[in-house]
Amino acid sequence: xxxxxxxxxxCHTWELIVxxxxxxxxIEEELGGTYVILNNGYAIVTMExxxxxxxxxxxxxxxxxxxxxxxxx
Numbered sequence: 001x002x003x004x005x006x007x008x009x010x011c012h013t014w015e016l017i018v019x020x021x022x023x024x025x026x027i028e029e030e031l032g033g034t035y036v037i038l039n040n041g042y043a044i045v046t047m048e049x050x051x052x053x054x055x056x057x058x059x060x061x062x063x064x065x066x067x068x069x070x071x072x073x
Contacts, residue, residue, distance in 0.1 A: 011048035016055075018043050019063035026058055 018024075018035075019042050027033045031054055033047030041062075047055065056064055 011050035013046060014049050014052065015067050016045045016047070016052070017063075017065045017067055018045050018055075018061055020060045021062055022060040024060065026060070027055070031055060 021041060024035050024037070024043055024045075027035050027045055027047065031047055031051050033045055033051070033055075035046070036044045038044065044067075045055070052064070055061065
């Protein structure tokens with residue numbers, strides 16, 4: 001019988017800007033991420049890249065964007 005190795009893809013940690021309505025507790029409880037509440041319904045969410053699709057499926061989210069880094073010379 002042939003054995004095959006199981007390859008698990010490593011998920012990188014991402015910081016996302018989220019506009020939400022309601023509670024963000026599900027991020028910690030169900031997705032294992034963290035969040036920092038900002039003003040006007042925005043938050044910074046830190047979580048694994050492979051769970052972003054799950055985050056997007058929750059109705060509390062109105063908008064999700066990855067933060068952009070600009071380099072200046």
